[in-house]
Amino acid sequence: MDKAGFRQSRFWQNTSGNIAIMAGLTAPLFAGILALGVDYGALTLQKRELQQTADLAAISAAGAPNPEQAVLQHFKLNGKKLGVKIPAGVLTDTGIVPLDINGEVPGMDGYAEITKGRYVPDPNTEVGQRFVANATPPNAVKVEIVERGALFFASSFTTPPKVSAVGTAAAQRVAAFSVGSRLLSLNEGILNSLLSGLLGSSVSLKLMDYQALVSADVNLLKVIDVLAVDLGLQAGTYREVLATDVTVSKFLSALGRTSGLSPSVAAAIKTLERTANKSSISLPLEKIVNLGPFLDSMVGNSENLKVTAGVFDLISAAAVAGNGSKQIAINAGAAVPGLAGTKITLAVGEPPVSTPPLAVGASGTVVRTAQTRLAVDTSVVGLKALLGLQVQIPLYVEVANAEARLADIRCMTPGNGAVDIDVVPGLAEISLGNVDTSAFNNFGRTPRVTKASIVDSAVVRINGMAQINSGNMTKSRLTFYQSEIQLGKIKQVSTKDVTTSLVTSLLKKLDLDINVLFLTIGSPTVLQAALADTLGAATKPIDELLYNTLLVLGVKIGEADVRVTDLRCMQPVLVQ
Numbered sequence: 193m194d195k196a197g198f199r200q201s202r203f204w205q206n207t208s209g210n211i212a213i214m215a216g217l218t219a220p221l222f223a224g225i226l227a228l229g230v231d232y233g234a235l236t237l238q239k240r241e242l243q244q245t246a247d248l249a250a251i252s253a254a255g256a257p258n259p260e261q262a263v264l265q266h267f268k269l270n271g272k273k274l275g276v277k278i279p280a281g282v283l284t285d286t287g288i289v290p291l292d293i294n295g296e297v298p299g300m301d302g303y304a305e306i307t308k309g310r311y312v313p314d315p316n317t318e319v320g321q322r323f324v325a326n327a328t329p330p331n332a333v334k335v336e337i338v339e340r341g342a343l344f345f346a347s348s349f350t351t352p353p354k355v356s357a358v359g360t361a362a363a364q365r366v367a368a369f370s371v372g373s374r375l376l377s378l379n380e381g382i383l384n385s386l387l388s389g390l391l392g393s394s395v396s397l398k399l400m401d402y403q404a405l406v407s408a409d410v411n412l413l414k415v416i417d418v419l420a421v422d423l424g425l426q427a428g429t430y431r432e433v434l435a436t437d438v439t440v441s442k443f444l445s446a447l448g449r450t451s452g453l454s455p456s457v458a459a460a461i462k463t464l465e466r467t468a469n470k471s472s473i474s475l476p477l478e479k480i481v482n483l484g485p486f487l488d489s490m491v492g493n494s495e496n497l498k499v500t501a502g503v504f505d506l507i508s509a510a511a512v513a514g515n516g517s518k519q520i521a522i523n524a525g526a527a528v529p530g531l532a533g534t535k536i537t538l539a540v541g542e543p544p545v546s547t548p549p550l551a552v553g554a555s556g557t558v559v560r561t562a563q564t565r566l567a568v569d570t571s572v573v574g575l576k577a578l579l580g581l582q583v584q585i586p587l588y589v590e591v592a593n594a595e596a597r598l599a600d601i602r603c604m605t606p607g608n609g610a611v612d613i614d615v616v617p618g619l620a621e622i623s624l625g626n627v628d629t630s631a632f633n634n635f636g637r638t639p640r641v642t643k644a645s646i647v648d649s650a651v652v653r654i655n656g657m658a659q660i661n662s663g664n665m666t667k668s669r670l671t672f673y674q675s676e677i678q679l680g681k682i683k684q685v686s687t688k689d690v691t692t693s694l695v696t697s698l699l700k701k702l703d704l705d706i707n708v709l710f711l712t713i714g715s716p717t718v719l720q721a722a723l724a725d726t727l728g729a730a731t732k733p734i735d736e737l738l739y740n741t742l743l744v745l746g747v748k749i750g751e752a753d754v755r756v757t758d759l760r761c762m763q764p765v766l767v768q
Contacts (some may be wrong), residue, residue, distance in 0.1 A: 232484035234343050239355050243274060246359035248557050248768055249304060254361040255603075255763035259306050263335060272300040292720050294314040295338075302339030302354075309334065311362040311767050315488065322361050323768055324515060329555035329600075332362035332767065344537065360768035361604040365603060366485055368499045368758040371559045371596035372509075372746045379401050381527025387464070387535075389522040390439065390511035390673045390744075400461040405504040408457045409680065410450055412481055412506065412550065413497045419446035419477075420491040430494075431487040434478040441468035442512045443475070447506060457503060464507060465605040473514040478492045478508045484553035500680055500757035501550055508744050509549060512540050512562060530572065530733035532582070537567040539632040540745060549746060551760075555600055560593040561618060561747045563635055567627050568737065572730045577722035578647065586644045588627040591742065594618040594752035599669065603761035608674050611756045613669045615685040620749040625657040643705070652708040652719060660698045672756040686751045694735055699727045 222679045244449045247261045248270075256262035260276045264283055267274045275297050281290045282297045282443055289297060296305050309325040311332035341352040380399040387395040413430075419492040420426045422442060448461035456536040465561040481501075486494055541563035551559045566589040574581040623641040631639040647654040704723070706716040742748060 193379070205450060207437050222648070223319070223484060228564040228593065229619035235353070235355060238339070238342055239357060242337055242339055242355055242357070242623065243357040245274075246304075246335050246357040247361070248359070248530045249337070250333055250335040250359035251764045251766065253335060254331075254363040259308065259333050263304055263306060267304075273299075274339065274681060275300050275303040275739060276302045277305045286756055292671070296340065302337060304335050304337045306334070308332070311360070313485065313488075317767065329540040329552055331364060334360045334768075339486065358768075361764045362763045363764040364554065364760075365601040366552055366554055366699060366760050366762075367557075367598060367601055368497065368550075368755055369559065369596065369598060369611070369754065369756040370501060370505075370553045370596055371561060371615070371752055371754050372502075372505055372549050373561075373743045373748045373751070373753050377736065377739065378406065379528060379736060379740045382524055383744060385522050385524040385527060386741060386744045387412065387467075387508075387511060389520045389538075390508075390515055391468045391535075392465070392473060392713075393467045395463040395464065395467050395541045397460060397463060401456075401463070402504070404454065404456045405507065406458050408453060408503040409500050410447070410503055410506070410526060412501045413483075413494045414452075415421060415443075415450045415506070416446050416477065417492050418449055419443065422446055426491050429488050429490055430483050433491060434481070435476060437474045437476050439468070439472065440510050443472075443477070443510050444468055444507070447503070450552055453503070461503070461507070473511075475482050475510060475514040478548070479513040480506070480548050482548050482549060482551040482553065482557070484551060484557060486562055495760075497552065497760070498758040499550065499552060500755070505549075508746055512745055519520075519629070524737075528733045528737045530730060531737065532571045532573060534568065534570040534737060536741060537629050537632065538745070539565045539635075541565075541635040552712065553598060555598050557598040558595060560595045561752070563593050563618075564591045564638075564742065564744070564745050564747050565589070565632050565635075566738075566741060567629050567632070568741070570730075570737065572726060572733075574647070575722055575726045575729065577718050578652075578726055579722075581647055581649050581652070583723070583726050583730075584644065584646050584648075585727065585734070586624065587734070587738075588621075588625065588639070588641055589738065589742075589749070590621045591747050591749055592619040595746060596752065596754050597667075601759065601761070604622070609759050609761055610674065611672045611677065611759055613670045613672065613754055613756065614615075615670055615752050615754055616667045617685055617750050617752040619661070621659070621661050622695070622749075623657070623659040624698055624702065625659070642702070646704075646723070651741075653709070654719070654723065655705040656702045658698050658703060660701060669695070670754055672757065677756050677759050680755060680757055682753050682755045684751060684753050695731050695738075696728075699724070699731070728742065 205598035248268050252262045252266040253259035260283060264276045275284040281288045282303050307325050308330045309323055309332055310330055311323045336358045338354055338356045341355045380402060383402055384395045416433055423436060425433050444461055444465040448458050519539045520538040524536055526533055547558050549559050549561055549562045551557050568587040570585050572583050574583045595616045597614045599614045601611055603609045623643040626644040628639045629643050643655045643657040646656050670683045708720055
């Protein structure tokens with residue numbers, strides 16, 4: 193082998209420079225991988241920063257009357273070159289510009305798309321499903337930002353990808369409100385008879401006791417806190433307490449030990465507690481109050497929410513709720529001056545689910561009074577040609593639900609807001625005639641009313657019947673401002689007719705059959721005039737009877753009393 197061949201052979205056999213060669217060949221590959229790693233890291237950091245931007249933008253939008261402008265303002269203050277997508281294009285500082293063919297905004301890094309909806313923090317619902325887009329009333333905003341990704345090395349051979357992030361925030365606005373009635377004129381005889389029938393034991397409070405109970409207010413949450421201790425549930429939630437059946441006496445015991453009550457009120461409640469202790473009537477408190485977003489709060493952690501209720505309203509509500517849809521017969525005797533004797537048969541319908549007369553909630557929350565039926569059989573002594581004869585006045589009264597719906601909560605400046613309530617008073621039907629009380633408990637159909645014997649004596653017989661409806665279905669809007677809420681002001685909605693005019697109109701529409709057995713007593717015309725005078729004189733005592741009876745049950749004929757006791761405009765928070 194010559195020298196040249198030898199050198200060539202040694203060259204190919206020499207391995208001392210392999211590493212350098214391999215390094216030289218693989219260096220570009222490693223450099224490319226490192227460059228892509230840098231780009232990936234930059235995109236990851238960009239997405240993290242974009243997520244923070246989306247979250248903060250959602251918080252800004254959730255509490256704003258104009259979410260689009262709020263988000264745009266947030267971008268501007270934080271130096272973000274982002275627009276807000278609207279139906280007309282993309283909203284920017286300089287106006288509305290269109291998206292280009294690639295879905296990008298000229299001169300901007302990207303855009304945000306805003307979706308209003310409703311967020312319900314229901315633990316039984318999957319987290320991703322708690323926000324419902326476009327649901328009403330809205331209380332949350334979802335902000336999705338799409339931005340052009342930043343590439344440093346890969347941009348030379350590929351199009352930068354889109355980077356996106358989604359933030360969802362909710363601004364909870366809640367109000368505590370109620371619908372019911374307030375007792376104006378009190379009759380201790382009727383009230384004692386009614387509560388005795390509802391509690392299943394004799395009640396004998398004095399007029400001054402009722403006056404004290406009617407004039408007193410209490411925070412129902414404080415009552416529940418005391419009750420939770422009694423039940424051993426102070427470490428549980430309000431939902432657990434409200435779902436627990438308690439006896440009326442145990443509820444009254446907790447009510448009487450709630451702070452802030454005067455000695456006279458506490459003493460009257462104690463008397464009722466001893467009365468109720470003789471019966472086993474029980475109730476779930478969820479029939480009285482709906483705490484909405486505070487249901488899953490721990491007992492005692494209500495953020496000083498004012499769920500104010502009248503003490504007497506709570507007592508009557510508990511008594512009614514404990515009886516469910518039972519039919520109750522009450523003998524009120526001669527409790528009302530001007531009426532010879534009175535018997536009352538009543539039935540209270542079960543209120544629709546989640547609509548008790550007192551509630552805490554957001555826009556859309558509804559409270560209702562219970563549907564009520566009364567058969568009132570009373571009598572008076574006849575006047576003029578009917579002098580000395582008993583005149584029977586059998587009445588049938590049906591009052592439908594009065595409804596109050598939380599229409600809107602407006603949060604203005606801090607500590608200043610307003611609540612709009614749409615109210616429909618309960619419709620009423622009043623009839624004079626015999627009614628089939630066996631159908632009272634079936635609220636799916638109306639009991640049949642037939643002609644009744646008004647006067648039945650040896651000298652004359654009078655049968656009659658009348659019927660009249662009251663009320664309208666037009667809702668009325670009440671607005672409660674912050675100052676009125678703080679004072680607990682009660683506002684009333686009325687239909688065109690009230691009880692007095694209804695009773696008067698009812699008596700004017702009597703369809704009578706008069707049978708005179710002895711002509712010496714007078715002609716049918718004379719008897720009809722005497723009957724009109726007799727019934728006219730009974731109008732006022734009948735009004736007193738109906739008002740006191742229905743007001744104990746928390747309802748009025750053609751009227752509704754509404755009160756807003758608290759308003760909370762909470763700060764927006766991230767929810768998803």
